[in-house]
Amino acid sequence: MVLYRIMLEDSSAAVTAHDGAAETAFVELARLKKDRGALILAHTYQLPEIQAAADLVGDSLELSRAAARTDARVIVFCGVRFMAETAKILAPDRTVLLPAEDAGCPMADSITAENLRDFKSRYPGRPVVTYINSTAEVKAESDWCCTSANALRVIEAVDSPEILCVPDRNLARWCQRNTTKKLVWWDGFCLVHVRIDPEDARAAKAKYPDALLLAHPECEPEVLDLADHVLSTSQMLAFAARSPARRFLIATEAEVVGKLRRDHPDREFYTVGPAQHCVNMKKTRLADVLRALETGKPAVTLDLDLMARARRPIDRMLALG
Numbered sequence: 001m002v003l004y005r006i007m008l009e010d011s012s013a014a015v016t017a018h019d020g021a022a023e024t025a026f027v028e029l030a031r032l033k034k035d036r037g038a039l040i041l042a043h044t045y046q047l048p049e050i051q052a053a054a055d056l057v058g059d060s061l062e063l064s065r066a067a068a069r070t071d072a073r074v075i076v077f078c079g080v081r082f083m084a085e086t087a088k089i090l091a092p093d094r095t096v097l098l099p100a101e102d103a104g105c106p107m108a109d110s111i112t113a114e115n116l117r118d119f120k121s122r123y124p125g126r127p128v129v130t131y132i133n134s135t136a137e138v139k140a141e142s143d144w145c146c147t148s149a150n151a152l153r154v155i156e157a158v159d160s161p162e163i164l165c166v167p168d169r170n171l172a173r174w175c176q177r178n179t180t181k182k183l184v185w186w187d188g189f190c191l192v193h194v195r196i197d198p199e200d201a202r203a204a205k206a207k208y209p210d211a212l213l214l215a216h217p218e219c220e221p222e223v224l225d226l227a228d229h230v231l232s233t234s235q236m237l238a239f240a241a242r243s244p245a246r247r248f249l250i251a252t253e254a255e256v257v258g259k260l261r262r263d264h265p266d267r268e269f270y271t272v273g274p275a276q277h278c279v280n281m282k283k284t285r286l287a288d289v290l291r292a293l294e295t296g297k298p299a300v301t302l303d304l305d306l307m308a309r310a311r312r313p314i315d316r317m318l319a320l321g
């Protein structure tokens with residue numbers, strides 16, 4: 001018998017779990033969590049079974065804040081590597097486990113510390129605002145961090161009329177449209193969001209003219225041009241919760257559509273074109289979380305000096321509130 005089955009429109013992704021196996025796994029998970037004094041954090045792009053197992057589901061900023069303030073001895077980070085690294089930087093005395101060790105982020109990996117040092121040398125004196133979707137080494141070379149939820153606020157807070165933005169070109173372009181400061185950006189991008197096609201956005205709007213199109217700033221500018229609102233993942237969830245609208249077109253990773261449908265079964269949420277999934281975010285399975293809690297591995301380890309340097313730009317961002 002199926003415990004839950006979630007299929008996203010236009011998607012081949014289906015997640016199923018059977019009562020007996022799932023129940024056993026969740027009982028074991030609760031036992032291990034208590035034994036280890038663990039907190040389970042899951043990004044909104046994680047599979048529904050992982051979201052169901054988590055103490056907190058959120059975006060990068062929400063999860064970073066939770067990591068910074070937790071008393072838990074162990075943080076199990078269900079996401080990709082840069083997120084678990086950020087948790088470790090903010091909670092260096094805790095054990096941070098990344099259940100799917102090979103879950104990386106091509107956008108974060110599009111720039112190395114050496115690339116950034118070279119970029120800075122071409123624009124001397126310009127401060128660097130680095131998207132949280134970046135490696136610890138790149139954060140350590142940066143002046144500020146930002147997320148998609150607060151990028152514009154960070155840019156306005158930086159005391160400089162010219163700023164370097166890495167690694168996401170689309171987030172930087174979006175900010176450039178909304179600030180008088182001059183931004184120079186790295187040419188990185190998210191493979192998942194750039195696959196969302198403006199033609200599909202036009203077709204979806206024509207099919208559902210009463211729907212609001214909410215788009216993530218990692219989408220291409222042509223998609224953002226068609227959006228009613230450009231919002232981070234957490235902002236989309238909050239917007240939908242308070243909006244009187246009945247129909248929404250959601251231009252971001254498809255798991256967000258699944259979550260919105262579960263949270264608001266009385267309303268309609270559609271992907272823009274084919275559902276886009278981040279393969280790295282889908283690498284974490286319940287069995288991986290159980291194994292990580294059982295074995296205490298794989299744990300994120302970072303050099304102490306690197307963590308101290310990477311923490312400064314994150315703390316500046318968090319201090320903005």
Ligand code: SF4
Binds near residue numbers: 192278
């Ligand atoms: S959705 Fe994009 S930015 Fe986020 S982890 Fe996947 S590849 Fe990286």
